[in-house]
Amino acid sequence: MESPVGLRERKKAATRQAVHEATLRLTVEHGFDHVTVEAVADAAGISRRTFSNYFTNKEDALLYGEEQQIGSLVRSVRDRPADEPAWTALRTAVAEFSELAAPPEREWAVRTRLALRHPSLLARQLANHAALERDLAEAIAVRQGPGNGPVRPVVLAAAFLSALRVAMRIWIEEDLARGPGEVIDEILDEMGRSFD
Known part of the structure; x- marks a missing residue:
């Protein structure tokens, strides 16, 4: 019962x-x-x-789905094997998250377009992303070796989220011609390459 x-x-x-x-x-x-x-x-x-x-307001109600996705992504990173390299854990977690959650593409597109046009939504979304960056950095810090220092997890989390943000912008600009997962993979591949 x-x-x-x-x-x-x-x-x-x-x-x-x-x-x-x-x-x-x-x-x-x-x-x-x-x-x-x-x-x-x-x-x-x-x-x-x-x-x-x-x-609290309609902005919170509209972005609730995104907040749930953010929490799910962070949990996926935390659940990855402890000995897995951080970038691999991030990439695998986002791929698994995309597969399992299968969020409606239309909802992603609507939220992203709205946030680009409405300052109140953009501010709320940026706050969500700042919290996500902090939570991902903490999840990464737990898995790294003791000699790496506090900066690397913050940089990896910021780079990863920047890549996701760029991927979503490109996906919207392409008018959803490809699936979001395909665009995310392309951008993460580029982010993973050397800048030399």
Whole structure:
């Protein structure tokens, strides 16, 4: 028999996901500037007050999916074998994440395009990326040898995330002509080459 706590947490997660999906759908239909928290709450079948229990504002609701993906990617890096080189762990984790999560390409594209056009979304997304960079650097630092120092994990995390950001921009500019995984692989291959 399932515990009430487990059921309650699943219901909360389902509500959070429903609010996120309603926000994304309304944003695609009406434009981000024309979406209100009230409209999102109505579309998700909840009250305005319930919305506030889950999200601070519509930016948070819209970027919730990205935050979940970020957490999943960090966990994937942490779960890689401890003796695996950091760059290999990062690349393998993003490949596995892309395979397992199979995020809707349309949702990625919508969020990326919106963030490029709306300063409030871009600011929130940059905060998400700063937290991801910190978390990835910590995951990398745990796996490196004691003699490497504190700078290498930070540089690797920043380089990796820069490569992902460039890949997403190219993917959007190509108008989704290729799958995001293919573009990510190309950019990570380039990033892994020597700059000499």
